Amino acid sequence: MSTLQITLNPLAVDRLHEALVCLSKFGDSVTLEAKRNKLNLRTLNPTHSAHIVICLAGDTFCDSYNFVPDPNKLSFGSNGGSQVSQRVDEGAFKCKMNVRALLPVFRGRYVQEAVNKERDENTVGGIEKCEIVLQEKPNKGQCRLVVKQFCRYGIMKTFRLQYEEADIIYATFLKEWGVNKWAIRAGELKKWMEHFGPKTEHLEIAPEEERVNFTSYTLKIIDGAHILKTPLQTSIELDLIEFNEFQVTRDTSIAVSVKDFKSIVTHAGTFEHVQIQAAYGEPGQPMQITYDQNGMFCEFTLMTRKKGAAGPAGKAEPVAKIMSHRSGIPGGSGSVVKTRETSVVSRKESVTPAVPPTASAQPAVAGKGTSRLGSVSAKMPPPPPRVTPHGGSVSVVANSRDSPLISGGRQPSYSSGLRGSLQPRQSQSLFIMDENDDVFGPSPAPAGDDQFEALLDDLDDEDVLGWDASLGSERVSFVELQERAVNADKGKAVAEKRKEQQEERTEESGSYVEPTQRKNVVKGLFDD
């Protein structure tokens, strides 16, 4: 049985609630992952285009934090203290809960409405202390997460929350993807984002000389009858001076979901003086947004797209679908990785060999990890049949759903739906007439339309998401490869884990996070 005891002060409860609110905007469930020194809250959105990790540091966020892994799950439990202490991830407790069930538990009603967010505890009414205790009694069928809120006047509120066993889903963000970076104060950005209407779908972030353009656009094709339902198109042009840092390669413009971006910025805006850092590569590679304050580390990995990379109108974006796929590159090439891995690993996965899944579930290897693990992967055994994770219904469903698209239907699906996807500048040159032009007059339209079509064609050609979605049988999940490798050579795995520890530190220091697949491996190994 794992032991988990957390004590939070009222302010932390409030912040935890805000974090949960943010998570609830992305998905219905949140996965709790308790480690020796921190608690991770993770959510993957249903289209798998956004992954969120909010990490609560045991020492700085929590008043007290105590996690003792289940000794039964520690395979190296007898190997001496020093080694054990290094294996931070070992025996991590993982569970999944409905985020909506958690929200009311931590709701700010215990805390005075955020009149002012001063760190003064006097402003915080009602609740005085919050205790979270894990009661894991599988034999008696009583597994509960117990949250106790100690309120004023001796009132104690106890919530016994059910949870289910969960698999941890990680998002990969390779360091070298983050060639484009910017940082801005969250408050500023939040103010700008308020101008964007609720119905717009995509947000393009395009640098120009000395300026940055945030433009919302839709890919829906609006026919004549519903022209008025076209979402408000908003464009904000900011001076680079507004940014604390701005290093973006020329002409790298990417698009993300407005709703996701707004949710992130709104959450970041609840902190004082937080700086949002964004890092991304080319369109089609993920974007990572991070910020942290007072022991809460937030990391969002969002799928990006090229402006104009459209799916059929009104449907879920293919980006998201592809993302949900266990993507990767050909094993060993380690070069052009335009994929993002969202892999699901469960303990059972490594234990139970299972039926080979559909072709689409054939995963591949993420690039950087491969190169860094060169020696290990070189010795990797042939890829095993893909295991269906016991609790990993998410990935299974997603894969089966996505398979047709991944396996070649991709390009055609983009061929339509580009109507609303012109870049504003281009469209301006085409359609915004000078004062002397009669915008709605008969003359200018035909020529414009021709150009427009030509432009659409161009976009069609360019419209290649950088996903390597091929499903060759030689591809195998990076995770699996590692599992194999590690199983084959445990000594290497230990070395691996040291590296990982370093990464852990990097993660907590708030900079980008290395691909975290290897944690899975370690877990898979030691949980066996």
Added chain:
Amino acid sequence: MKFRSDIHNISLLSKVAGALNVVGKVGWLQLSHSHLQLRVLSSDSSGSSQSQVWATISSSSIFTDPKISSAHDNIINLEIPLDTLHRSLKSAQSSYTSASIKLTKKEGIPRLSIIITTETAASMNHAKIVQDIPVRVLSPQQVAHLSKPVVPKPGCAVILPALNQLKGITDRYVKMVGVNGRIVLEGNKNGVLKMKLDNDAVKVESEWRGLMNPVVGEDGVMDWEDDGEEEEEMIETQEKERFSRVMVDSRDWAKVVRVSAAGKRVIAWLCDNHSLVVYVFLDEEGDNQATINFYVSSMVV
């Protein structure tokens, strides 16, 4: 067809758009040299009640130096989604240094673009915000049949009581009577306004006294059918006590009250068993620079 102008009063335009957004989703916007007119039909589809809202703002109270031209007397008629219009104005109204509006076409869709420049807090640099609102251009034929309703001379004109108080009471009435209930309004020339509801379960009546009765016609150009001169002698006490009565849908009345909240001064005209007309003055001075007229037909008892 061309339209562009600087806007010097975003908040007024925003207020009108917000008020009319209460009534319906899509508005008819008419732009001309002299005025801006926005009209909304109540989105009630059941047909049990009819209401119309007309907002008229003089061009000069919003626009600076408007340039407008069209093949039809330089009048432009557009259909515009009110929530989008309101939203795009609201986010900018608090902090803008300059704003302009123009009719454009982007991606094949005609749009009313609102361009706002604002100073950023951090660097005092200018940031530019462009909001493109989709619109549909209406031909003169499409709007030819639209005109303000003609109402009989009101039996009573009364300045509505404090609107926040009225709103609180109205909300409770609506709760009691339901959305399609009937609310009776009675007013006389002695400054009394009564609000009543009477259904199977409950009977409630509120009465305000000492309200002002403005002279009909004093506050604006209002069209009514003139049915004789006998009115002149009706200033007798008995006549002043006589109540004019209208019965309106509870939801319509709730909308009237919400729209009225945008105004500085609100006058209700009770046209006996015919209609309720509410005149909302948005300006402090109560002149006719910016007004909203809300017409609700009275239900037949």
